Amino acid sequence: GQNIDQPTEMTATEGAIVQINCTYQTSGFNGLFWYQQHAGEAPTFLSYNVLDGLEEKGRFSSFLSRSKGYSYLLLKELQMKDSASYLCAVRSNDYKLSFGAGTTVTVRA
């Protein structure tokens, strides 16, 4: 099975950078995803890593180290609309997709 850990809450100032860490243990790894979820809404896809390294998408970047079972999501130039829950999800070799509990990011003016 999967064991996925991420911090519960983080707070940052508008314009700043925040890094959300995710550690995982899985019986077979086939990709790591980050999703954003605003309160009362469905999760929306942000990024995907299957190989080690950094994937950059505008203000958002995601990093993966498979040997360490570690990923992070980097949010740059924070905006108020970035206040949301960020979910780390791991896909196993049988394509089952499992989620962490989510990290609530609060952006303050």
Place this chain on the structure above:
Amino acid sequence: DTGVSQDPRHKITKRGQNVTFRCDPISEHNRLYWYRQTLGQGPEFLTYFQNEAQLEKSRLLSDRFSAERPKGSFSTLEIQRTEQGDSAMYLCASSWATGPNTEAFFGQGTRLTVV
């Protein structure tokens, strides 16, 4: 294609009643997932399908829960003899199984309240 759609969006039911939810995935997506989410938690895996085949059902899921995807397109999730602990958001997601874009897309969910 309008994305993943779920029906109903909200359901209030009395304890002991049966409820059924429907999910229409993005057309031609062959994988379909069901999750349950409670406040402050991430989506909890319930079950998933590859076409019409149910690949896994969570061990946390009691026998009161059943899901089907009879023709490999839409799916239904039924909860029998509902309990107050079943109150949650039920999310459906779909994805391609192979290819460069295999991320899962979520529907807006069905919010179940058992009174």
